[in-house]
Amino acid sequence: MLCVAGAIVCLSLPALAADPKPDASVKNRSVEANVVLDSKIKADAALAADCLAEGRKWIDKNAADAADSRKQDPQLFKDGGWSFERKYSVRSVVDGRYVSVLRDDYVDTRGAHPNSDVNTILWDATDKKRISIRPFFTETSDDGPTMKAMLKAVIASLNVEKRKRDAGETATAEWYKELKPTLLKIGAVTFAPSTAAGKSSGLTFHYPPYAVGPYAEGQYVAFVPWETLKPYLTPEGTRIFGGTRPKGDEEQQ
Known part of the structure; x- marks a missing residue:
């Protein structure tokens, strides 16, 4: 409230957003x-x-x-x-x-x-x-060509992100040792948004603190563009991938 010339004037303040009610x-x-x-x-x-x-x-x-x-x-x-x-x-x-x-x-x-x-x-x-992502790839065998290519791209993306955070590559080999070229050991995966409507620009892999770096570094997200995976896509995979990753998504994730 603000007092002006002996009068009390109530100034409206924007309401704070309430936490969503639990389901x-x-x-x-x-x-x-x-x-x-x-x-x-x-x-x-x-x-x-x-x-x-x-x-x-x-x-x-x-x-x-x-x-x-x-x-x-x-x-x-x-x-x-x-x-x-x-x-x-x-x-x-x-x-x-x-x-x-x-x-x-x-x-x-x-x-x-x-x-x-x-x-x-x-x-x-x-x-x-x-x-799972299996239907979108011609094969996803453990240690197979698809998973090896995917893991290589994941590690390259993580290294780029570590450099952005000035985390360097200290002991990265030790942090990455739990990542394997298998669907169960490569990381939690999502389809990344795309600049092309209805398409995905590739895969994003999500890692909690401690998974690929010290707790202080927080979460990491590795992005693998669909072009990297193109040789391994099924017809359905080819159909749903396209475009590029929106800049806003890269900044948020």
Whole structure:
């Protein structure tokens, strides 16, 4: 409020954006855990149900772990209960059918610092189910040509990002040793947006802190342009890829 000439004048201030209401939650003396779906996910009933079912299982497991830990060592909770939050958000939609979802987790168990994790979901909105990237490549065998080419491109992208952050390449070989030319060991993948409508410009691989660098470096995203993967694409892969990665996406991810 501002007082002018003996009168009280109320100046309107913009309202602060409220945190989104959780779509599933539990709160007790041991734990507070929430799951949040973004509006684009909620627009697809089948996808929303799938994410919410997974999220509720995650909440139940963490709540049970917290309760067990409190019984075993109540001192762990002297500063309060543990906190968990999982957010599901749409990263891209390709051909109106293939939806890339980011699943971001926040975890605070009263350790030295909170931790975060990131994983991904590829969703076929037509068949209403989760899929992998296998249908878009002629082969994805462990240590096969596709996966070797993909991993080489991932490491090259990570090295570029490390130089941007002045992280250098100190001990990068040690950090990258867990990355393997297999679908399960190369990283959590999404389809990158494109300047061409309805297309994907390539693949982005998402890594939480500690995965490919020290905690202080935070998360990393490696981008592999579709042209690098062109020799290995199936007809469906060739159909959905095209264009280039928007500059705004590179800056945000």
